[in-house]
Amino acid sequence: MKYNFDKVIDRKGTNSSKWEPAILKQMFNGEDVLPFWVADMDFKVAPPIIDALKKRVEHGIYGYSTRPDSYYEAIINWTKRRFGWEIKKDWILYAPGIVPAINYLIQTFCVPGEKVLIQQPVYYPFANAIENNGCHVANNPLVFNGEDYEIDFEDFEEKVKAPKVTAFILCSPHNPVSRVWTKEELEKIGEICLENDVLVIADEIHNDLVYSGFTHTMFASMNEEFAQNSITCTAPSKTFNLAGLQTSNIIIPNRKLRLKFESNLERNSIGLQNPLSIVAIEAAYNEGEEWLEQLLVYLAANVKFIDNYLQENLPHARLIKPQGTYLGWLDLRKYETNADILEGTVAKEGKVGLDGGSWFGPGGAGFMRLNYACPRKLLEEGLVRLCKAVRGIKQI
Ligand SMILES: Cc1ncc(COP(=O)(O)O)c(C=O)c1O
Structure with missing residues:
Protein backbone atom coordinates (compact mmCIF):
# COMPACT_ATOMS: atom_id res chain seq x y z
CA MET A 1 0.00 0.00 0.00
CA LYS A 2 1.20 3.50 -0.83
CA TYR A 3 0.65 6.07 1.92
CA ASN A 4 -0.06 9.70 1.17
CA PHE A 5 2.16 11.94 3.29
CA ASP A 6 1.38 14.96 1.09
CA LYS A 7 -2.15 15.29 2.42
CA VAL A 8 -2.59 18.37 4.60
CA ILE A 9 -4.82 17.59 7.56
CA ASP A 10 -6.26 20.43 9.60
CA ARG A 11 -5.30 19.86 13.24
CA LYS A 12 -6.98 22.99 14.56
CA GLY A 13 -9.72 22.20 17.03
CA THR A 14 -8.16 18.88 18.07
CA ASN A 15 -6.47 20.23 21.22
CA SER A 16 -3.07 19.80 19.58
CA SER A 17 -0.35 21.40 21.74
CA LYS A 18 1.56 22.22 18.57
CA TRP A 19 -1.33 24.00 16.83
CA GLU A 20 -3.54 25.40 19.64
CA PRO A 21 -3.75 29.21 19.10
CA ALA A 22 -3.59 30.00 22.83
CA ILE A 23 -0.34 28.05 23.18
CA LEU A 24 1.10 29.61 20.03
CA LYS A 25 0.32 33.02 21.46
CA GLN A 26 2.08 32.14 24.67
CA MET A 27 5.13 30.63 22.97
CA PHE A 28 5.50 32.85 19.90
CA ASN A 29 3.37 35.85 20.72
CA GLY A 30 0.94 35.24 17.87
CA GLU A 31 -2.05 32.99 17.31
CA ASP A 32 -1.54 32.91 13.54
CA VAL A 33 1.93 31.41 13.73
CA LEU A 34 2.53 28.35 11.53
CA PRO A 35 3.99 25.72 13.88
CA PHE A 36 7.12 23.63 13.31
CA TRP A 37 8.09 23.16 16.95
CA VAL A 38 6.66 20.38 19.20
CA ALA A 39 8.03 17.03 18.04
CA ASP A 40 4.98 15.32 16.69
CA MET A 41 4.07 14.82 13.04
CA ASP A 42 1.32 16.34 10.93
CA PHE A 43 0.70 12.95 9.28
CA LYS A 44 -2.15 10.55 9.90
CA VAL A 45 -0.95 7.36 11.59
CA ALA A 46 -0.70 3.95 9.91
CA PRO A 47 -4.13 2.44 9.08
CA PRO A 48 -3.70 -0.71 11.25
CA ILE A 49 -3.36 1.58 14.28
CA ILE A 50 -6.58 3.41 13.44
CA ASP A 51 -8.36 0.06 12.87
CA ALA A 52 -7.20 -1.27 16.24
CA LEU A 53 -8.33 1.93 17.98
CA LYS A 54 -11.73 1.91 16.23
CA LYS A 55 -12.34 -1.67 17.26
CA ARG A 56 -11.44 -0.91 20.85
CA VAL A 57 -13.47 2.33 20.93
CA GLU A 58 -16.52 0.53 19.57
CA HIS A 59 -16.42 -1.90 22.46
CA GLY A 60 -17.57 1.00 24.57
CA GLY A 288 3.39 -0.40 11.17
CA GLU A 289 6.72 -1.23 9.58
CA GLU A 290 5.71 -0.66 5.95
CA TRP A 291 4.29 2.76 6.87
CA LEU A 292 7.49 3.64 8.72
CA GLU A 293 9.68 2.73 5.74
CA GLN A 294 7.64 5.02 3.49
CA LEU A 295 7.67 7.75 6.12
CA LEU A 296 11.48 7.69 6.19
CA VAL A 297 11.62 8.12 2.41
CA TYR A 298 9.25 11.09 2.63
CA LEU A 299 11.25 12.68 5.46
CA ALA A 300 14.50 12.26 3.52
CA ALA A 301 12.86 14.03 0.56
CA ASN A 302 11.81 16.84 2.92
CA VAL A 303 15.45 17.20 3.94
CA LYS A 304 16.44 17.61 0.28
CA PHE A 305 13.64 20.11 -0.19
CA ILE A 306 14.88 22.20 2.74
CA ASP A 307 18.46 22.08 1.44
CA ASN A 308 17.45 23.23 -2.02
CA TYR A 309 15.12 25.90 -0.75
CA LEU A 310 17.75 27.37 1.54
CA GLN A 311 20.40 27.32 -1.16
CA GLU A 312 18.18 29.39 -3.40
CA ASN A 313 16.58 31.67 -0.86
CA LEU A 314 18.84 31.95 2.17
CA PRO A 315 22.23 30.88 0.86
CA HIS A 316 24.18 31.55 4.04
CA ALA A 317 21.91 29.36 6.14
CA ARG A 318 22.55 25.67 6.43
CA LEU A 319 20.67 22.61 7.58
CA ILE A 320 23.10 20.37 9.48
CA LYS A 321 22.84 17.12 7.52
CA PRO A 322 20.40 15.01 9.52
CA GLN A 323 21.46 11.45 10.23
CA GLY A 324 18.25 10.74 12.16
CA THR A 325 15.11 12.27 13.77
CA TYR A 326 12.74 14.61 11.93
CA LEU A 327 14.13 17.67 13.65
CA GLY A 328 16.34 19.84 11.49
CA TRP A 329 19.08 21.90 13.14
CA LEU A 330 19.44 25.11 11.14
CA ASP A 331 22.62 27.13 11.34
CA LEU A 332 21.58 30.77 10.92
CA ARG A 333 24.61 32.32 12.58
CA LYS A 334 25.73 34.18 9.45
CA TYR A 335 22.49 36.14 9.64
CA GLU A 336 22.25 36.61 13.41
CA THR A 337 24.04 35.22 16.43
CA ASN A 338 21.94 36.99 19.04
CA ALA A 339 19.27 34.45 20.01
CA ASP A 340 16.75 37.03 21.23
CA ILE A 341 16.88 38.93 17.94
CA LEU A 342 16.88 35.83 15.73
CA GLU A 343 14.17 33.91 17.55
CA GLY A 344 12.07 37.02 18.19
CA THR A 345 12.20 38.14 14.56
CA VAL A 346 11.38 34.72 13.15
CA ALA A 347 8.28 34.51 15.34
CA LYS A 348 7.16 38.13 14.98
CA GLU A 349 8.02 38.93 11.38
CA GLY A 350 7.87 35.44 9.92
CA LYS A 351 4.87 34.21 11.92
CA VAL A 352 6.49 30.83 11.97
CA GLY A 353 7.05 28.76 15.13
CA LEU A 354 10.39 26.97 15.41
CA ASP A 355 12.20 25.94 18.57
CA GLY A 356 14.82 28.53 19.39
CA GLY A 357 18.34 27.14 19.42
CA SER A 358 18.95 28.87 22.74
CA TRP A 359 16.28 26.67 24.36
CA PHE A 360 18.70 23.75 24.07
CA GLY A 361 21.36 25.33 26.24
CA PRO A 362 24.90 26.56 25.56
CA GLY A 363 25.89 26.24 21.91
CA GLY A 364 22.35 26.79 20.65
CA ALA A 365 22.34 30.54 19.95
CA GLY A 366 22.18 31.33 16.23
CA PHE A 367 20.54 27.99 15.47
CA MET A 368 16.88 27.05 15.23
CA ARG A 369 15.16 23.66 15.22
CA LEU A 370 12.70 22.95 12.44
CA ASN A 371 10.32 20.00 12.75
CA TYR A 372 9.93 18.89 9.12
CA ALA A 373 7.58 15.95 9.75
CA CYS A 374 4.79 17.57 7.78
CA PRO A 375 3.38 17.62 4.25
CA ARG A 376 5.69 19.38 1.82
CA LYS A 377 3.17 22.11 1.13
CA LEU A 378 3.23 23.16 4.79
CA LEU A 379 6.99 22.87 4.89
CA GLU A 380 7.29 25.16 1.87
CA GLU A 381 5.02 27.77 3.47
CA GLY A 382 7.12 27.59 6.63
CA LEU A 383 10.35 28.06 4.70
CA VAL A 384 8.94 31.02 2.77
CA ARG A 385 8.08 32.70 6.09
CA LEU A 386 11.35 31.77 7.77
CA CYS A 387 13.55 32.98 4.91
CA LYS A 388 11.68 36.25 4.55
CA ALA A 389 12.08 36.98 8.27
CA VAL A 390 15.76 36.04 8.41
CA ARG A 391 16.62 38.01 5.25
CA GLY A 392 15.02 41.00 6.93
CA ILE A 393 17.53 40.80 9.80
CA LYS A 394 20.63 41.01 7.64
CA GLN A 395 21.03 41.22 3.89
CA ILE A 396 24.17 39.40 2.79
C1 LIG B 1 15.06 13.06 23.06
C2 LIG B 1 13.62 13.09 23.47
N1 LIG B 1 13.25 12.45 24.60
C3 LIG B 1 11.96 12.44 25.00
C4 LIG B 1 10.98 13.12 24.28
C5 LIG B 1 9.56 13.13 24.76
O1 LIG B 1 9.21 11.93 25.29
P1 LIG B 1 7.80 11.66 25.94
O2 LIG B 1 6.76 12.32 25.11
O3 LIG B 1 7.73 10.16 25.92
O4 LIG B 1 7.86 12.19 27.32
C6 LIG B 1 11.34 13.79 23.11
C7 LIG B 1 10.34 14.55 22.35
O5 LIG B 1 10.64 15.32 21.51
C8 LIG B 1 12.70 13.77 22.69
O6 LIG B 1 13.09 14.39 21.59
Whole structure:
Protein backbone atom coordinates (compact mmCIF):
# COMPACT_ATOMS: atom_id res chain seq x y z
CA MET A 1 0.00 0.00 0.00
CA LYS A 2 1.20 3.50 -0.83
CA TYR A 3 0.65 6.07 1.92
CA ASN A 4 -0.06 9.70 1.17
CA PHE A 5 2.16 11.94 3.29
CA ASP A 6 1.38 14.96 1.09
CA LYS A 7 -2.15 15.29 2.42
CA VAL A 8 -2.59 18.37 4.60
CA ILE A 9 -4.82 17.59 7.56
CA ASP A 10 -6.26 20.43 9.60
CA ARG A 11 -5.30 19.86 13.24
CA LYS A 12 -6.98 22.99 14.56
CA GLY A 13 -9.72 22.20 17.03
CA THR A 14 -8.16 18.88 18.07
CA ASN A 15 -6.47 20.23 21.22
CA SER A 16 -3.07 19.80 19.58
CA SER A 17 -0.35 21.40 21.74
CA LYS A 18 1.56 22.22 18.57
CA TRP A 19 -1.33 24.00 16.83
CA GLU A 20 -3.54 25.40 19.64
CA PRO A 21 -3.75 29.21 19.10
CA ALA A 22 -3.59 30.00 22.83
CA ILE A 23 -0.34 28.05 23.18
CA LEU A 24 1.10 29.61 20.03
CA LYS A 25 0.32 33.02 21.46
CA GLN A 26 2.08 32.14 24.67
CA MET A 27 5.13 30.63 22.97
CA PHE A 28 5.50 32.85 19.90
CA ASN A 29 3.37 35.85 20.72
CA GLY A 30 0.94 35.24 17.87
CA GLU A 31 -2.05 32.99 17.31
CA ASP A 32 -1.54 32.91 13.54
CA VAL A 33 1.93 31.41 13.73
CA LEU A 34 2.53 28.35 11.53
CA PRO A 35 3.99 25.72 13.88
CA PHE A 36 7.12 23.63 13.31
CA TRP A 37 8.09 23.16 16.95
CA VAL A 38 6.66 20.38 19.20
CA ALA A 39 8.03 17.03 18.04
CA ASP A 40 4.98 15.32 16.69
CA MET A 41 4.07 14.82 13.04
CA ASP A 42 1.32 16.34 10.93
CA PHE A 43 0.70 12.95 9.28
CA LYS A 44 -2.15 10.55 9.90
CA VAL A 45 -0.95 7.36 11.59
CA ALA A 46 -0.70 3.95 9.91
CA PRO A 47 -4.13 2.44 9.08
CA PRO A 48 -3.70 -0.71 11.25
CA ILE A 49 -3.36 1.58 14.28
CA ILE A 50 -6.58 3.41 13.44
CA ASP A 51 -8.36 0.06 12.87
CA ALA A 52 -7.20 -1.27 16.24
CA LEU A 53 -8.33 1.93 17.98
CA LYS A 54 -11.73 1.91 16.23
CA LYS A 55 -12.34 -1.67 17.26
CA ARG A 56 -11.44 -0.91 20.85
CA VAL A 57 -13.47 2.33 20.93
CA GLU A 58 -16.52 0.53 19.57
CA HIS A 59 -16.42 -1.90 22.46
CA GLY A 60 -17.57 1.00 24.57
CA ILE A 61 -16.06 0.23 27.98
CA TYR A 62 -12.71 1.76 28.90
CA GLY A 63 -12.01 0.50 32.38
CA TYR A 64 -8.70 -0.09 34.17
CA SER A 65 -6.57 -2.16 31.87
CA THR A 66 -3.74 -4.62 31.96
CA ARG A 67 -0.99 -5.22 29.43
CA PRO A 68 -1.32 -8.65 27.79
CA ASP A 69 1.64 -10.86 26.86
CA SER A 70 1.05 -9.98 23.21
CA TYR A 71 1.81 -6.33 24.04
CA TYR A 72 5.21 -7.22 25.46
CA GLU A 73 5.89 -9.59 22.56
CA ALA A 74 5.27 -6.74 20.11
CA ILE A 75 7.96 -4.63 21.85
CA ILE A 76 10.35 -7.59 22.16
CA ASN A 77 9.96 -8.58 18.49
CA TRP A 78 10.36 -5.03 17.25
CA THR A 79 13.53 -4.50 19.28
CA LYS A 80 15.00 -7.76 18.01
CA ARG A 81 13.93 -7.32 14.40
CA ARG A 82 15.03 -3.69 14.03
CA PHE A 83 18.08 -3.59 16.32
CA GLY A 84 19.12 -7.17 16.97
CA TRP A 85 18.74 -6.74 20.75
CA GLU A 86 16.99 -9.58 22.55
CA ILE A 87 15.15 -8.27 25.57
CA LYS A 88 13.00 -10.05 28.12
CA LYS A 89 9.46 -9.24 29.20
CA ASP A 90 10.51 -8.68 32.82
CA TRP A 91 12.94 -5.98 31.79
CA ILE A 92 10.24 -3.77 30.25
CA LEU A 93 8.58 -1.29 32.57
CA TYR A 94 5.88 1.15 31.58
CA ALA A 95 6.02 4.91 32.05
CA PRO A 96 3.60 7.42 30.54
CA GLY A 97 6.47 9.12 28.74
CA ILE A 98 10.22 9.29 28.57
CA VAL A 99 10.32 12.75 30.12
CA PRO A 100 8.32 11.56 33.15
CA ALA A 101 10.55 8.47 33.22
CA ILE A 102 13.72 10.57 33.28
CA ASN A 103 12.31 12.50 36.23
CA TYR A 104 11.48 9.25 38.07
CA LEU A 105 14.93 7.87 37.20
CA ILE A 106 16.68 10.89 38.64
CA GLN A 107 14.51 10.65 41.78
CA THR A 108 15.44 6.97 42.07
CA PHE A 109 19.14 6.97 41.31
CA CYS A 110 20.40 10.44 42.22
CA VAL A 111 20.46 12.30 45.47
CA PRO A 112 19.71 16.04 45.47
CA GLY A 113 22.98 17.91 45.14
CA GLU A 114 24.48 15.36 42.77
CA LYS A 115 25.22 16.06 39.12
CA VAL A 116 23.82 14.54 35.95
CA LEU A 117 25.86 14.82 32.77
CA ILE A 118 24.28 15.84 29.45
CA GLN A 119 25.61 16.96 26.08
CA GLN A 120 24.31 20.40 25.16
CA PRO A 121 22.83 21.63 22.97
CA VAL A 122 20.33 18.94 23.88
CA TYR A 123 16.60 18.34 24.38
CA TYR A 124 15.83 20.90 27.10
CA PRO A 125 13.57 18.77 29.35
CA PHE A 126 16.75 16.91 30.39
CA ALA A 127 18.11 20.00 32.16
CA ASN A 128 14.66 20.73 33.60
CA ALA A 129 14.36 17.19 34.97
CA ILE A 130 17.80 17.40 36.57
CA GLU A 131 17.20 20.78 38.17
CA ASN A 132 13.58 20.12 39.17
CA ASN A 133 14.77 17.15 41.19
CA GLY A 134 17.40 19.08 43.12
CA CYS A 135 20.39 17.96 41.06
CA HIS A 136 22.77 19.99 38.90
CA VAL A 137 23.58 19.88 35.21
CA ALA A 138 27.10 18.88 34.20
CA ASN A 139 27.69 19.62 30.53
CA ASN A 140 29.94 17.94 27.99
CA PRO A 141 29.38 20.42 25.14
CA LEU A 142 29.11 18.90 21.71
CA VAL A 143 31.66 20.28 19.29
CA PHE A 144 30.62 21.59 15.87
CA ASN A 145 33.35 20.74 13.38
CA GLY A 146 31.92 22.82 10.54
CA GLU A 147 30.15 19.81 9.10
CA ASP A 148 28.47 18.12 12.02
CA TYR A 149 28.80 17.49 15.74
CA GLU A 150 31.36 15.43 17.63
CA ILE A 151 31.97 14.43 21.22
CA ASP A 152 34.98 15.89 22.98
CA PHE A 153 35.99 12.69 24.78
CA GLU A 154 38.72 14.27 26.83
CA ASP A 155 36.17 16.64 28.31
CA PHE A 156 33.62 13.81 28.60
CA GLU A 157 36.01 11.74 30.70
CA GLU A 158 36.89 14.70 32.86
CA LYS A 159 33.21 15.43 33.50
CA VAL A 160 32.38 11.79 34.23
CA LYS A 161 35.23 11.61 36.74
CA ALA A 162 34.22 14.87 38.47
CA PRO A 163 32.89 14.54 42.01
CA LYS A 164 29.17 13.94 42.47
CA VAL A 165 28.44 12.94 38.84
CA THR A 166 26.14 9.92 39.17
CA ALA A 167 24.40 9.58 35.83
CA PHE A 168 24.75 10.48 32.17
CA ILE A 169 21.75 11.03 29.88
CA LEU A 170 22.65 9.85 26.40
CA CYS A 171 20.43 11.24 23.66
CA SER A 172 20.69 8.72 20.85
CA PRO A 173 19.98 9.69 18.10
CA HIS A 174 20.63 13.18 19.31
CA ASN A 175 17.96 15.85 19.43
CA PRO A 176 18.51 18.55 18.14
CA VAL A 177 21.82 18.01 16.28
CA SER A 178 20.42 14.81 14.68
CA ARG A 179 23.58 12.73 15.02
CA VAL A 180 23.31 8.93 14.97
CA TRP A 181 26.21 7.91 17.20
CA THR A 182 28.59 5.32 15.80
CA LYS A 183 29.43 2.07 17.55
CA GLU A 184 32.91 3.43 18.29
CA GLU A 185 31.52 6.55 19.95
CA LEU A 186 29.03 4.53 22.01
CA GLU A 187 31.75 2.11 23.04
CA LYS A 188 33.94 4.93 24.34
CA ILE A 189 31.00 6.45 26.22
CA GLY A 190 30.11 3.07 27.71
CA GLU A 191 33.68 2.29 28.82
CA ILE A 192 34.22 5.65 30.46
CA CYS A 193 30.90 5.49 32.34
CA LEU A 194 31.52 1.91 33.40
CA GLU A 195 35.01 2.62 34.73
CA ASN A 196 33.68 5.52 36.78
CA ASP A 197 30.47 3.92 37.97
CA VAL A 198 28.24 6.43 36.23
CA LEU A 199 24.83 5.12 35.22
CA VAL A 200 23.86 5.59 31.57
CA ILE A 201 20.28 6.64 30.89
CA ALA A 202 19.93 6.05 27.16
CA ASP A 203 17.05 8.03 25.68
CA GLU A 204 16.56 6.28 22.35
CA ILE A 205 13.13 7.68 21.52
CA HIS A 206 14.27 8.59 17.98
CA ASN A 207 15.94 5.24 17.28
CA ASP A 208 13.57 4.23 14.48
CA LEU A 209 14.01 7.50 12.63
CA VAL A 210 17.37 6.98 10.97
CA TYR A 211 18.27 7.79 7.37
CA SER A 212 19.84 5.64 4.72
CA GLY A 213 23.61 5.33 5.23
CA PHE A 214 23.38 5.42 9.04
CA THR A 215 22.74 2.65 11.53
CA HIS A 216 21.41 3.05 15.02
CA THR A 217 23.05 0.87 17.64
CA MET A 218 21.17 0.36 20.86
CA PHE A 219 23.64 1.22 23.60
CA ALA A 220 22.72 -1.65 25.90
CA SER A 221 22.87 -4.18 23.06
CA MET A 222 26.63 -3.73 22.68
CA ASN A 223 27.70 -5.92 25.57
CA GLU A 224 26.49 -7.32 28.87
CA GLU A 225 28.44 -4.84 30.97
CA PHE A 226 26.82 -1.89 29.22
CA ALA A 227 23.41 -3.54 29.56
CA GLN A 228 23.94 -3.92 33.31
CA ASN A 229 25.04 -0.30 33.69
CA SER A 230 22.24 1.32 31.72
CA ILE A 231 18.56 2.03 31.43
CA THR A 232 17.13 2.28 27.93
CA CYS A 233 14.11 4.39 27.11
CA THR A 234 12.24 3.71 23.86
CA ALA A 235 8.74 4.53 22.70
CA PRO A 236 6.43 4.20 19.72
CA SER A 237 5.51 7.86 20.09
CA LYS A 238 7.92 9.57 17.68
CA THR A 239 8.11 6.62 15.28
CA PHE A 240 4.38 6.19 14.77
CA ASN A 241 3.07 9.62 15.81
CA LEU A 242 1.42 8.40 19.01
CA ALA A 243 2.80 10.92 21.52
CA GLY A 244 -0.66 11.75 22.86
CA LEU A 245 -1.22 8.12 23.80
CA GLN A 246 1.51 8.56 26.40
CA THR A 247 3.43 5.35 26.45
CA SER A 248 7.11 4.58 26.77
CA ASN A 249 9.16 1.45 27.37
CA ILE A 250 11.76 1.64 30.11
CA ILE A 251 14.06 -1.33 29.61
CA ILE A 252 16.23 -2.34 32.57
CA PRO A 253 18.19 -5.60 32.31
CA ASN A 254 19.90 -5.09 35.70
CA ARG A 255 17.63 -6.65 38.34
CA LYS A 256 18.78 -4.47 41.21
CA LEU A 257 18.28 -1.25 39.26
CA ARG A 258 14.95 -2.53 37.96
CA LEU A 259 13.55 -3.33 41.38
CA LYS A 260 14.62 0.02 42.70
CA PHE A 261 12.99 1.87 39.81
CA GLU A 262 9.89 -0.29 39.98
CA SER A 263 9.38 0.50 43.61
CA ASN A 264 9.59 4.23 42.86
CA LEU A 265 6.97 3.81 40.12
CA GLU A 266 4.77 1.94 42.57
CA ARG A 267 5.25 4.62 45.18
CA ASN A 268 3.87 7.09 42.65
CA SER A 269 1.11 4.71 41.45
CA ILE A 270 2.44 4.65 37.90
CA GLY A 271 1.55 1.45 36.09
CA LEU A 272 -2.01 1.40 34.87
CA GLN A 273 -2.18 2.15 31.19
CA ASN A 274 -4.78 3.72 28.94
CA PRO A 275 -6.65 0.86 27.20
CA LEU A 276 -6.56 2.62 23.83
CA SER A 277 -2.79 2.96 23.93
CA ILE A 278 -2.37 -0.76 24.62
CA VAL A 279 -4.06 -1.84 21.37
CA ALA A 280 -2.61 1.02 19.33
CA ILE A 281 0.94 0.27 20.33
CA GLU A 282 0.63 -3.42 19.67
CA ALA A 283 -0.72 -2.67 16.19
CA ALA A 284 2.04 -0.12 15.54
CA TYR A 285 4.91 -2.48 16.37
CA ASN A 286 3.31 -5.48 14.65
CA GLU A 287 1.86 -3.85 11.56
CA GLY A 288 3.39 -0.40 11.17
CA GLU A 289 6.72 -1.23 9.58
CA GLU A 290 5.71 -0.66 5.95
CA TRP A 291 4.29 2.76 6.87
CA LEU A 292 7.49 3.64 8.72
CA GLU A 293 9.68 2.73 5.74
CA GLN A 294 7.64 5.02 3.49
CA LEU A 295 7.67 7.75 6.12
CA LEU A 296 11.48 7.69 6.19
CA VAL A 297 11.62 8.12 2.41
CA TYR A 298 9.25 11.09 2.63
CA LEU A 299 11.25 12.68 5.46
CA ALA A 300 14.50 12.26 3.52
CA ALA A 301 12.86 14.03 0.56
CA ASN A 302 11.81 16.84 2.92
CA VAL A 303 15.45 17.20 3.94
CA LYS A 304 16.44 17.61 0.28
CA PHE A 305 13.64 20.11 -0.19
CA ILE A 306 14.88 22.20 2.74
CA ASP A 307 18.46 22.08 1.44
CA ASN A 308 17.45 23.23 -2.02
CA TYR A 309 15.12 25.90 -0.75
CA LEU A 310 17.75 27.37 1.54
CA GLN A 311 20.40 27.32 -1.16
CA GLU A 312 18.18 29.39 -3.40
CA ASN A 313 16.58 31.67 -0.86
CA LEU A 314 18.84 31.95 2.17
CA PRO A 315 22.23 30.88 0.86
CA HIS A 316 24.18 31.55 4.04
CA ALA A 317 21.91 29.36 6.14
CA ARG A 318 22.55 25.67 6.43
CA LEU A 319 20.67 22.61 7.58
CA ILE A 320 23.10 20.37 9.48
CA LYS A 321 22.84 17.12 7.52
CA PRO A 322 20.40 15.01 9.52
CA GLN A 323 21.46 11.45 10.23
CA GLY A 324 18.25 10.74 12.16
CA THR A 325 15.11 12.27 13.77
CA TYR A 326 12.74 14.61 11.93
CA LEU A 327 14.13 17.67 13.65
CA GLY A 328 16.34 19.84 11.49
CA TRP A 329 19.08 21.90 13.14
CA LEU A 330 19.44 25.11 11.14
CA ASP A 331 22.62 27.13 11.34
CA LEU A 332 21.58 30.77 10.92
CA ARG A 333 24.61 32.32 12.58
CA LYS A 334 25.73 34.18 9.45
CA TYR A 335 22.49 36.14 9.64
CA GLU A 336 22.25 36.61 13.41
CA THR A 337 24.04 35.22 16.43
CA ASN A 338 21.94 36.99 19.04
CA ALA A 339 19.27 34.45 20.01
CA ASP A 340 16.75 37.03 21.23
CA ILE A 341 16.88 38.93 17.94
CA LEU A 342 16.88 35.83 15.73
CA GLU A 343 14.17 33.91 17.55
CA GLY A 344 12.07 37.02 18.19
CA THR A 345 12.20 38.14 14.56
CA VAL A 346 11.38 34.72 13.15
CA ALA A 347 8.28 34.51 15.34
CA LYS A 348 7.16 38.13 14.98
CA GLU A 349 8.02 38.93 11.38
CA GLY A 350 7.87 35.44 9.92
CA LYS A 351 4.87 34.21 11.92
CA VAL A 352 6.49 30.83 11.97
CA GLY A 353 7.05 28.76 15.13
CA LEU A 354 10.39 26.97 15.41
CA ASP A 355 12.20 25.94 18.57
CA GLY A 356 14.82 28.53 19.39
CA GLY A 357 18.34 27.14 19.42
CA SER A 358 18.95 28.87 22.74
CA TRP A 359 16.28 26.67 24.36
CA PHE A 360 18.70 23.75 24.07
CA GLY A 361 21.36 25.33 26.24
CA PRO A 362 24.90 26.56 25.56
CA GLY A 363 25.89 26.24 21.91
CA GLY A 364 22.35 26.79 20.65
CA ALA A 365 22.34 30.54 19.95
CA GLY A 366 22.18 31.33 16.23
CA PHE A 367 20.54 27.99 15.47
CA MET A 368 16.88 27.05 15.23
CA ARG A 369 15.16 23.66 15.22
CA LEU A 370 12.70 22.95 12.44
CA ASN A 371 10.32 20.00 12.75
CA TYR A 372 9.93 18.89 9.12
CA ALA A 373 7.58 15.95 9.75
CA CYS A 374 4.79 17.57 7.78
CA PRO A 375 3.38 17.62 4.25
CA ARG A 376 5.69 19.38 1.82
CA LYS A 377 3.17 22.11 1.13
CA LEU A 378 3.23 23.16 4.79
CA LEU A 379 6.99 22.87 4.89
CA GLU A 380 7.29 25.16 1.87
CA GLU A 381 5.02 27.77 3.47
CA GLY A 382 7.12 27.59 6.63
CA LEU A 383 10.35 28.06 4.70
CA VAL A 384 8.94 31.02 2.77
CA ARG A 385 8.08 32.70 6.09
CA LEU A 386 11.35 31.77 7.77
CA CYS A 387 13.55 32.98 4.91
CA LYS A 388 11.68 36.25 4.55
CA ALA A 389 12.08 36.98 8.27
CA VAL A 390 15.76 36.04 8.41
CA ARG A 391 16.62 38.01 5.25
CA GLY A 392 15.02 41.00 6.93
CA ILE A 393 17.53 40.80 9.80
CA LYS A 394 20.63 41.01 7.64
CA GLN A 395 21.03 41.22 3.89
CA ILE A 396 24.17 39.40 2.79
C1 LIG B 1 15.06 13.06 23.06
C2 LIG B 1 13.62 13.09 23.47
N1 LIG B 1 13.25 12.45 24.60
C3 LIG B 1 11.96 12.44 25.00
C4 LIG B 1 10.98 13.12 24.28
C5 LIG B 1 9.56 13.13 24.76
O1 LIG B 1 9.21 11.93 25.29
P1 LIG B 1 7.80 11.66 25.94
O2 LIG B 1 6.76 12.32 25.11
O3 LIG B 1 7.73 10.16 25.92
O4 LIG B 1 7.86 12.19 27.32
C6 LIG B 1 11.34 13.79 23.11
C7 LIG B 1 10.34 14.55 22.35
O5 LIG B 1 10.64 15.32 21.51
C8 LIG B 1 12.70 13.77 22.69
O6 LIG B 1 13.09 14.39 21.59
